[in-house]
Amino acid sequence: MMEFLTAAFLGLIEGLTEFIPVSSTAHLIVLVEGLKFPAPPNHVFEVFIQLGAIMAIVVLYWKKLWKTLMDLPHGATARSFTLNVIVATLPALAAGALGRSWIKEHLYSPHIAALMLILGGIIILLLEKRFRHGKIQNIDDIPLKTAFLIGICQMLALVPGVSRSGTTIMGSLFLGLSRPAAAEFSFFLAIPVMLAAVSYDTLKNWDSIIAYGHFELMLVGLAAAFITALVVVKLALKIISRYGFAPFAWYRIAAGICIFLIFR
Numbered sequence: 001m002m003e004f005l006t007a008a009f010l011g012l013i014e015g016l017t018e019f020i021p022v023s024s025t026a027h028l029i030v031l032v033e034g035l036k037f038p039a040p041p042n043h044v045f046e047v048f049i050q051l052g053a054i055m056a057i058v059v060l061y062w063k064k065l066w067k068t069l070m071d072l073p074h075g076a077t078a079r080s081f082t083l084n085v086i087v088a089t090l091p092a093l094a095a096g097a098l099g100r101s102w103i104k105e106h107l108y109s110p111h112i113a114a115l116m117l118i119l120g121g122i123i124i125l126l127l128e129k130r131f132r133h134g135k136i137q138n139i140d141d142i143p144l145k146t147a148f149l150i151g152i153c154q155m156l157a158l159v160p161g162v163s164r165s166g167t168t169i170m171g172s173l174f175l176g177l178s179r180p181a182a183a184e185f186s187f188f189l190a191i192p193v194m195l196a197a198v199s200y201d202t203l204k205n206w207d208s209i210i211a212y213g214h215f216e217l218m219l220v221g222l223a224a225a226f227i228t229a230l231v232v233v234k235l236a237l238k239i240i241s242r243y244g245f246a247p248f249a250w251y252r253i254a255a256g257i258c259i260f261l262i263f264r
Contacts, residue, residue, distance in 0.1 A: 004220055006037050011049050011221035015228025018053040019187060020236050021124060021166030021248050022255070026113035029160055030259055033110060040208050040218075043108055047201040048218050052225030054194045057187050060233055077140050084142050088151035088168075088185075089192045095155040096197065103158050114259035116161025121252030127170050128245045134178035139185045146175045154189065161256075164190065169245065179240050187233065 010031060017024035028046040032039050039045035058065065071078035136142055142150075153171030157164035165186045172182035202209070209215060239247065 003038065003214070003217060006035055007045075007217040007220040008224040010035075010037065010045075011052060011224025011226075012228045014046075014049050014221070014225040015053055015056070015230075016232055018050065018225070018229060019057075019165050019183075019190065019233050021120070021163045021169055021245060022252055023113065023117060023120070023161050023163035023166065024050070024053075025108075026117055026161040026163075026255075026259075029108055029113050030110045030263075034262070038214070040205065040211075040214075042201070042205050042208065043104055044201055044205045044209060045218055045221065047197055049221035049225045050194050051198045052222040052227075053229040054191055054198070055226050056229030056233060057191055059230065061187065080144075081140055084144060084147035085188055085192065087144060088147040088154065088189055089196075091148070091151040092154045092157070092193050093196055095158055096200070100158060100197075100200075103160075108160055110259050110263040112159070113161035114256040114263070116159055117252045117256035117259070120162055120166055121249040121256065124166065124170060124245050124249035124252070127173055128249065131173040131176075134173060134176050134181065136177045136181055139181050139188070142177065142181075142185065146177075149175055150185070150189070154193065164193065166248075179244060180237060183237055183240050 010028060013027050013031060014024050017027050025046065029043070031037070032043075032046060037045075068075075068078045068081055072082060136146075150168055150171045153167045154164060155167075156162050157167045165183075168186040168189055169182045172185055173179070177185065209218075
């Protein structure tokens with residue numbers, strides 16, 4: 001029973017942190033190690049439960065996704081939005097294919113996560129103060145070149161603690177998007193990138209998952225992440241619209257310091 005509760009707690013943390021710039025991966029690396037959770041090797045559990053967060057985005061933005069799909073044959077806006085998502089996704093997929101295994105082997109540690117949390121928090125504070133009022137208010141108005149550059153920023157998120165949402169949101173602000181538009185575009189970019197990561201890791205480590213023998217724990221974590229993300233995404237947009245990203249930056253710095261003290 002304790003293992004199921006821990007799996008649900010880890011899923012809750014995934015849902016809370018995936019779509020705000022605080023790095024869900026850093027939190028899960030630290031908690032899985034700190035709680036001595038019996039996760040399968042190669043960080044499969046931490047990656048797999050991200051599927052729950054993806055499902056939440058699909059549910060919350062179903063109307064936008066369905067309209068885009070239906071309008072693709074004849075709608076310029078739908079084609080432009082779809083192309084932007086594809087172009088912004090390709091750099092991360094290429095970087096993941098080339099370096100994901102090495103990064104997971106050498107950089108998935110509490111100390112790296114803590115360092116990246118602190119550095120990322122400082123960068124967010126600097127960018128947040130300088131780029132508060134973006135000209136691009138709607139995600140359908142993002143130029144193709146801007147989408148590609150946001151995708152380049154997303155490549156950095158392979159390093160734990162950097163934060164996928166953090167890199168895409170801060171890159172978007174720097175490139176002229178408003179706060180809400182930056183956050184929403186980051187949500188949509190999460191779908192293909194995280195689906196690819198979950199699919200790749202699950203297939204690559206399928207034998208380990210079978211040998212692990214506790215797939216139900218992974219499903220519990222996934223369900224908890226889904227339910228939590230359903231609530232958090234809209235709440236996060238309200239916080240960002242009203243207070244910006246500074247609260248998340250200060251949290252990152254505080255969390256990074258705490259991790260260093262715990263794992264010194």
